Amino acid sequence: MPDIEDINTIIKRSVCNGREFVTRSDGTSWTRKLDRATNQLVSDWTPVEQPPADTEPSQSEQRQQQQRLAARYLSIVAEHQAPNEPKHWSLFTHILPANSTTDTARGQVWQVKGDAELMHHDYAADVDQLNSPDFAWHQVLRDDLSEEEFRRVDEIARAESPPRAVNRAAVREHCQGWVVRVVKQLVKEGIVKEGIVAGLEAVMDPIVR
Structure with missing residues (x-):
């Protein structure tokens, strides 16, 4: 797995609904779960997956x-x-x-x-x-x-x-x-x-x- 925390590769970072999201310069996006009360990490980074098939309208x-x-x-x-x-x-x-x-x-x-x-x-x-x-x-x-x-x-x-x-x-x-x-x-x-x-x-x- 790539070094998700490498600040030189992160182009976007956000926190929403108890999850942290980052987008890297290689185009991949990653997420991990946070404790809503303490903001402490409760899971490792996992890739943000795309839908299984491009069947959605543009x-x-x-x-x-x-x-x-x-x-x-x-x-x-x-x-x-x-x-x-x-x-x-x-x-x-x-x-x-x-x-x-x-x-x-x-x-x-x-x-x-x-x-x-x-x-x-x-x-x-x-x-x-x-x-x-x-x-x-x-x-x-x-x-x-x-x-x-x-x-x-x-x-x-x-x-x-x-x-x-x-x-x-x-x-x-x-x-x-x-x-x-x-x-x-x-x-x-x-x-x-x-x-x-x-x-x-x-x-x-x-x-x-």
Whole structure:
């Protein structure tokens, strides 16, 4: 790993939502977690990752869309967990008002949580998932989700069973696998493009036993 603290290579440094971010002269970005009360370090540097595939509209396209009408987005959001733990994935939908000047808004989250042997559904509304303090990356699956499609996504996510295993050694799936299973169902329904699945499977983190 490069010397992240080398001041001669740091071109930008910032702190936001309990995380420190730096951008280096080689174009890479890094982050580490801070204690919000004491500002002490609680994790090592990790790279800020890009979405698994370039499927998001460009910023200019997003601005043009926002200038025309409000849009409901469906995205996958990845968040950092403890060091050496796989990232947490969730499905997130939010509505950007017409002519919005920001890319984020509060919305609905579908996810599974808990130990990999006995995970459970954990859904929430009115969550600003894209501003999570542990945010790693997000990938837009749709930027024009209809109200009918939103209801269908909700039905599919709630019907997809959480990962289970009889013991730790038997674990074959975590939250990322559950998200991929939901996305596969959305592909079958024509809500999400088929090529999304391969890109997601290529960046899944390994099972930690």
